[in-house]
Amino acid sequence: MSDEDERPVPDLTEVQREFGGMNLSVPDHAFWETQPVGQLKPELNKAGEEGPIDDPIAVADVKQEPYKLPDAFEWSSCDLTNDTTKQEVFDLLAANYVEDDDEIFRFKYSPEFIKWATQPPGYHQDWHLGVRVKGTEKLVAFITGVPAKVMVKGKAIDLAEINFLCIHKKLRAKRLAPMLIREITRRVNLRGIWQAAYTAGVVLPRPISTGRYWHRSLNFKKLVEINFTTLHARSTMARSIKLFKLENKTRTPGLREMRDEDVPGVTVILNKYLRKFAVAPVFTEAEVRHHLSPRDGVVYSFVVEDEGKPGAVTDFVSFYSLPSTVIKNTMGHDTLRAAYSYYNVPGKTPLLDLMGDALILAKQRDFDVFNALDLMENEPEAILSALKFGIGDGNLQYYLYNWRLNEELPSSEIGLVLT
Ligand SMILES: CC(C)(COP(=O)(O)OP(=O)(O)OC[C@H]1O[C@@H](n2cnc3c(N)ncnc32)[C@H](O)[C@@H]1OP(=O)(O)O)[C@@H](O)C(=O)NCCC(=O)NCCS
Known part of the structure; x- marks a missing residue:
C-alpha cells in the first residue's frame, strides 16, 4: 500500500545526531538498558525480589511537562471517537505497521478494531499518543496504552497495556521510538500507574515469556x-x-x-x-x-x-x-x-x-x-x-x-x- 497522504515528512537529522552514529561504547540496547526491565546482560540486572524494579515515587514527582520533540514535530492526543482522527490512525498503520520478514503481508487493523482496542472502560485519551508534523498536522507516529488489571503470579497489578507502536517508514531508525515510549510512560505514571505489559516480535530486554x-x-x-x-x-x-x-x-x-x-x-x-x-x-x-x-x-x-x-x-x-x-x-x-x-x-x-x-x-x-x-x-x-x-x-x-x-x-x- 502506498502512502496516499502527500504531505511531506520532515527530516529527523537533529535527533539522529543526538543519539545515532555507531560508537564502540554504545550498548546493545542504548534505550532499553536504561529502563526498569529485566536485562539481557545479567550484570545489568538489579537483583531483588519479584515485583517493582524502581522504587515507588509520588505522582507529584513525575515530570510534569512533555518530553521535548525535535522542532518540526509535536505531540498529539488522538481522539479516536472522531472519525477523521480514526481514519488518520488507520492510514498510518495500514501503510507503516507490522510486516512479516519477507515483506509479503502487513497488518491492516480496521478502524472499528482500532477504536474497540483503544477504548475499553476507563480508557484515557491522553494515552492515545500521536506525533504530528507541525503546520500540516500529518500524523507520523503513534503508540497507545489502555488500563487493565493483570494478575502476575498471584499479585494483582493495575497496569497499562501498550500497543500500536508505529513510526512512519520515512522516520525509521532515528530514535523516535524511545521518545514515544518515554512520553507514554510519563503519561501513564501521571495517573499513578507504574507497570505496563506489551508484546513484540523482536527480542528486547527482556521477555518474560x-x-x-x-x-x-x-x-x-x-x-x-x-x-x-x-x-x-x-x-x-x-x-x-x-x-x-x-x-x-x-x-x-x-x-x-x-x-x-x-x-x-x-x-x-x-x-x-x-x-x-x-x-x-x-x-x-x-x-x-x-x-x-x-x-x-x-x-x-x-x-x-x-x-x-x-x-x-x-x-x-x-x-x-x-x-x-x-x-x-x-x-x-x-x-x-x-x-x-x-x-x-x-x-x-x-x-x-x-x-x-x-x-x-x-x-x-x-x-x-x-x-x-x-x-x-x-x-x-x-x-x-x-x-x-x-x-x-x-x-x-x-x-x-x-x-x-x-x-x-x-x-x-x-x-x-x-x-
Ligand atoms: C517498531 C518501530 C516503531 C521502531 O522504530 P524505529 O524507527 O525502527 O527505531 P528507533 O530508532 O526509533 O528506536 C530504536 C529503539 O526502539 C526499540 N524498539 C524497536 N522495536 C520496538 C518494539 N516493538 N517495542 C519496543 N521497543 C522497540 C529498539 O530496540 C531500539 O532501542 P534499543 O537501542 O534500546 O534496542 C518501527 O520500526 C515501526 O513502526 N515498525 C513497524 C511497526 C512495528 O513493528 N511496531 C511494533 C509492534 S510490537
Whole structure:
C-alpha cells in the first residue's frame, strides 16, 4: 500500500545526531538498558525480589511537562471517537505497521478494531499518543496504552497495556521510538500507574515469556496463491484442500453466539479459568461486555449454554479479525482474512472440541486462516497439531515494564492475549 497522504515528512537529522552514529561504547540496547526491565546482560540486572524494579515515587514527582520533540514535530492526543482522527490512525498503520520478514503481508487493523482496542472502560485519551508534523498536522507516529488489571503470579497489578507502536517508514531508525515510549510512560505514571505489559516480535530486554504462532488453513488454495503457505512437494492441491476441509456445522450442543445477558456468566467462568495461569487479566463485567461481546468484523464470541439449565453458560470461545494487506499482490488477492484465537474457556466441553468449532465458525465467516499462539492450554501436540495447525515462523515475546520476574515463564503460563 502506498502512502496516499502527500504531505511531506520532515527530516529527523537533529535527533539522529543526538543519539545515532555507531560508537564502540554504545550498548546493545542504548534505550532499553536504561529502563526498569529485566536485562539481557545479567550484570545489568538489579537483583531483588519479584515485583517493582524502581522504587515507588509520588505522582507529584513525575515530570510534569512533555518530553521535548525535535522542532518540526509535536505531540498529539488522538481522539479516536472522531472519525477523521480514526481514519488518520488507520492510514498510518495500514501503510507503516507490522510486516512479516519477507515483506509479503502487513497488518491492516480496521478502524472499528482500532477504536474497540483503544477504548475499553476507563480508557484515557491522553494515552492515545500521536506525533504530528507541525503546520500540516500529518500524523507520523503513534503508540497507545489502555488500563487493565493483570494478575502476575498471584499479585494483582493495575497496569497499562501498550500497543500500536508505529513510526512512519520515512522516520525509521532515528530514535523516535524511545521518545514515544518515554512520553507514554510519563503519561501513564501521571495517573499513578507504574507497570505496563506489551508484546513484540523482536527480542528486547527482556521477555518474560515467548509464544509461537500456529496457523490453520481454512482456504488453502488462496493461502498458496498469496504465498502464505506452500504446497507440500509430495502432495497435490486437491489432496491438501481435502485435508483441510471442515464440517459445515459446529459439533458442540448448545453452542451459540454470545448475547448481552451472558456477560455476568462469562465474566465468572473466564476469571475463574484464567487464575490457572501465572500471567492473566482480571475482567470486570463492563470489560467483558466491551472486549468479548460480538462485533461484526472485529470480535466473534460464542458460549455453550447448559442444556439442563437454560441461561447458564458452561464454556466460552472467541476469536478476533485481523486482516493483512497482501503487499505483493498475487492472483488478484489484496487482503488476507485472518482470525486470531482470543479467550477460550473449556468447562464442560474439551478445548479440542471448542477450538475445532471455532475453526468451523471462522470458515463460515469466510476467514482464510485461523491463527493461535501456543499460550494457555493450546498445547502443540494435543490441540494445535491435532486440529491441523502448522507451526509458524514468528515468535511473540511478552514483556512487563517495571516488574521483576526471576525466571522466564513457559508460554503455557501466559493467559493474557494482547490484540
Ligand atoms: C517498531 C518501530 C516503531 C521502531 O522504530 P524505529 O524507527 O525502527 O527505531 P528507533 O530508532 O526509533 O528506536 C530504536 C529503539 O526502539 C526499540 N524498539 C524497536 N522495536 C520496538 C518494539 N516493538 N517495542 C519496543 N521497543 C522497540 C529498539 O530496540 C531500539 O532501542 P534499543 O537501542 O534500546 O534496542 C518501527 O520500526 C515501526 O513502526 N515498525 C513497524 C511497526 C512495528 O513493528 N511496531 C511494533 C509492534 S510490537
